[in-house]
Amino acid sequence: MPPPNPTFSPLYQQIKGLLIQSLQDGEWKPGELIPSETELAVRYGVSQGTVRKAIDELAAENLVVRKQGRGTFVATHNEAKAEYRFLRLAADDVNTGKPKSSYLAVDRVRANSHVAKLLDIKPSDSVFVVKRVLRFDGVPQILDEIWLPASQYKGLTLERLQSWNSTLYGFLESAFGVRMLRAIETIKAVSAEPEQAEVLQVPVGAPLLLVERQSMTYADQPVELRRGWYLTDRFSYKNELY
Amino acid sequence: MPPPNPTFSPLYQQIKGLLIQSLQDGEWKPGELIPSETELAVRYGVSQGTVRKAIDELAAENLVVRKQGRGTFVATHNEAKAEYRFLRLAADDVNTGKPKSSYLAVDRVRANSHVAKLLDIKPSDSVFVVKRVLRFDGVPQILDEIWLPASQYKGLTLERLQSWNSTLYGFLESAFGVRMLRAIETIKAVSAEPEQAEVLQVPVGAPLLLVERQSMTYADQPVELRRGWYLTDRFSYKNELY
DNA sequence: GAGTGGTCTAGACCACCCG
DNA sequence: GGGTGGTCTAGACCACTCG
Structure with missing residues (x-):
């Protein structure tokens, strides 16, 4: 009787790893069609069902999007359905229009220890700090302060952001x-400081949501840190629990 | 050539529906083992793979828990791993002990229109209102106000809640x-009113998270509505985005 | 019609758990 | 050792999309 293998890893997990590597290497770019399941099965020398299970997991993690009859596509932030995929703020009553960003400033500074830690860089490394306002139907609802490691976003300027007319993540992609x-x-819940109060047009001390977001790319590498002050008088942060 | 069926529903979805019905009917109770995949396959006259796919979805929705080598169990709120499954508040730095509930009051009142709407009952129907405090390491962090439709919780009293030494959801189950x-x-972010300020030991006007939760059972029937005021000085509401 | 993902089956073998 | 879920395969057929 063979001893059980202590480092057992299912085939489909290994295939999934290979697929992720190809995605990361840019073999298939965002929005593009990846090879069919049967094609990949031949390529990796496994059955189509095994490839399917690997792709199933990638689809569940939103790395890839299946479209029956058409094929499987690399996920992108540049399409209507994925716009504001990470935005959880929504109006309480009726539907509003899509939010619109106004970029206020882009600065280049050195990371403080908190930012450096959460971006997994050295405190002396330089980062871009982006400030912007998000408006729904013209009403300012969110003030964002966004830190981006300068090394990965060479050439970022306020002008380029302002001339982009879609989402930030679409632009960065x-x-x-x-x-x-x-x-x-x-x-967390916090009281508005003068800076936030002015932009969001509320009294100093008004209660705001402070939402800190750490965003990751492949291999869980952090590539963005942001702080958003959310006005929640007529909007709410929505979350589903299972 | 046969015309495509406009009301096509996959077999495994139908099996899933049957399994949910059995769960709802109490054929298998929380914590119990359900029949094996092969057994269910015989019972429903389908292949084991089809049953598997149905159970896979139930497991993904946390209605059921798979345990390799042992079987599949009906999910329950009465086990260590599922305790505080819906609680998203966690300490910022080091780990804390498990939270402890103190029940302050249980009242029986008529639902107002807001509560009635979210509980899908008539405004004149009576509901229990439970007030409690959640403490981490003895420090009050959450004040909860919980509405429960009286018709489904006949005989609920403060004494019974106080003598229960596990989670509320475990008790209700x-x-x-x-x-x-x-x-x-x-x-939402709000300012502490005197009532909340006193219980949470903060000044009136201090910023708090106001978390409103609508909980559903089978068939998405709402069976609980709660409002929690969260103190977020050393704790945060955590959420993951994909 | 040709190609893609989606479903369903049947059978084999593996890893895990328990008595 | 026997039972459970987990993996893998091969093949058939279906629903959907597009040219």
């Missing part, structure tokens, strides 16, 4: 090839 | 057979 796959948010 | 499967939370 198109301009720098950085794909946001996953994020962790930690939420 | 054991005492009334009501299983919380899914919930939707909407989160």
Whole structure:
């Protein structure tokens, strides 16, 4: 009787790893069609069902999008359905229009220890700090302060952001090839400081949600850190629990 | 050539429906072992793979828990791993002990229109209102106000809650057979009113998270509505985005 | 019609758990 | 050793999309 293998790893997991590697290497770019399941099965020398199970998991993690009758596509932030995929703020009553960003400033500074730790860089490394406002139907609802490691976003300027007319993540994906796959948010209630109060047009001291988001790309590498102050008088942060 | 069927529903979805019905009917109770995949395959006259796919989805929705080598169990709120399954508040730094509930009051009142709407009952129907405090390491962090439709929780009293030494959902499951499967939370930032300020030991006006939760059982029937005021000085509401 | 993902089956073998 | 879920395969057929 053979001893059980202590480092057992299912075939489909190994295939999944290979697929992720190809995605990360840019063999298939965001929005593109990847090879069919049967094609990949031949390529890796496994059955089609095994490839299917690997792709199933990638689809569950939103790295890839299946479309019956058409094929499997690399997920992208540049399409209607994925716009504001990570935005959890929604109006309480009727539907609103899509939010619109106004970029206020882009600065280049040195990371403080908190930012450096969460971006997994050295405290002396330089980062871009982006400030922007998100408006729904013209009403400012979110003030964002976004830290981006300068090394991965060479050439970022306020002008380029302002001339882009879609989402930030779509821009970062198109301009720098950085794909946001996953994020962790930690939420607190705070009182508005003068800076936030002015932008969001509320009294100093008004209660705001403070949402800190750490975004990751492949291999869970952090590539963005942001702090958002959310006005929640007529909007709410929505979350589903299972 | 046969025309495509417009009301096509995969076999495994139909099996899934039958399994949910059996769960809802109490054929298998929380914590119990359900029949093996092969057994169910015989019972429903389908292949084992089809049953597997149905159970896979139930497991993904946390209605059921798979344990390799042992079998598949009906999910329950009365086990260590599922305790505080829906609680998203966690300490910022080091680990804390498990939270402890103190029940302050149970009242029987008529639902107002807001509560009635979210519980899908008539405004004149009576509901229990439970007030409690959640403490981490003895420090009060959450004040909860919980509405429960009286018709489904006959005989609920403050004494019974106080003598129960596990989670509320575990109690409601054991005492009334009501299983919380899914919930939707909407989160706002508010200023502490005197009542909350006193319990949470903060100044009036201090910023708090206001978390409103609507919990559902089978068939998405709402069976609980709660409002929690969360103190977020050393704790945060955590959320993952994909 | 040709190609893709989606379903369903049947059978083999593996890893895990328990008595 | 016997039972359970977990993996892997091969093949058939279906639903959907597009040219």
